[in-house]
Amino acid sequence: MFIQTEATPNPATLKFLPGRDVSPDAPIEIRSDIEATRSPLAQRLFDIDGVSGVFFGSDFVAVTKNTGEWPHLKPAILGAIMEHFLSGEPLIAEGNGARFDDEEEFFDDADIDTVETIKDLIETRVRPAVAGDGGDITFRGYRDGVVFLAMKGACSGCPSSTATLRHGIENLLRHFLPDVQEVRAV
Template sequence: MFIQTEATPNPATLKFLPGRVVLPTGTFDASNAEAAAGSPLASRLIALPEVTGVFLGYDFVTVTKRDGEWQQLKPAILGEIMEHFLSGAPVLVEGGAQPTTDAEEFFDPADSETVTTIKDLLETRVRPAVAGDGGDITFRGFRDGVVYLNMKGSCSGCPSSTATLKYGIQNLLRHFVPDVREVEAV
């Protein structure tokens, strides 16, 4: 098994590509042992001393570290990912944790056409790019011209996430949806 690694814009995270589907649908985010309990893979990784977060996507695993150098932590992470997939264990515990899907959304029903356009733009133009960096972004709400988004994985806490929101996503949405004034992270 060959696992590729990619740097992300967040220096505290690294993206691991095991060359197979990790989660066929949704995502899974764990920032502590309790949250990781629903995933044998996430549990293995979060148990490593310097690991503070694990994010599972369609075909990648993003790991966030506390301190230390990647060159020292990376071999242990690669070993745990490889052992997990070679063991044949499931990524998620059956009947336990489920992949994260869209959380409860808020918006005025009169704005449903605008929200549909926003979601379509996020799904087709933004999420693939964000997943390429080891993260995910989901729609949370729309109120008074403000779009509320949730950033996960390497995007959560990334120094460049504010720039991504304000100059990338906000400009894209304003261009295609005149009702959008601003984009905020929740």
């Protein structure tokens, strides 16, 4: 099994591509060793000293570190990912199929058309580009012209995430929806 790696805009996050589906139905972000108990692969990764976050995309695993250097962490992470896929274990342990991200969306019912357009733009134009960088962005809410988005994976804590929100996503949404005044991360 050959696993490729790619740098992300976030220097604390590295993207691992195992050449197979990882989480094709929905991205999953795991931020603690307690959450990791729901996933055999996440447990293996959190057992590595220095790993502070794991994000499962459709065909990649993004790993975030809080200590250590990539040249020292990368071999252990590659080994954990390879061991998981060769074992045949599921990504999510049996009986743990519940969503990892249970935050509810919020918006006024009168704004449903605007919200649907925002969601469509995020889904078709933003998420594919962000996934290429090892992350994900999801809609959380809309109120008084402000769009609230959740940043995950490599996007969470990325030094360039503010620029992505302000100059990329905000400008895109304003172009199609003049009522949008601002985009904020939650």
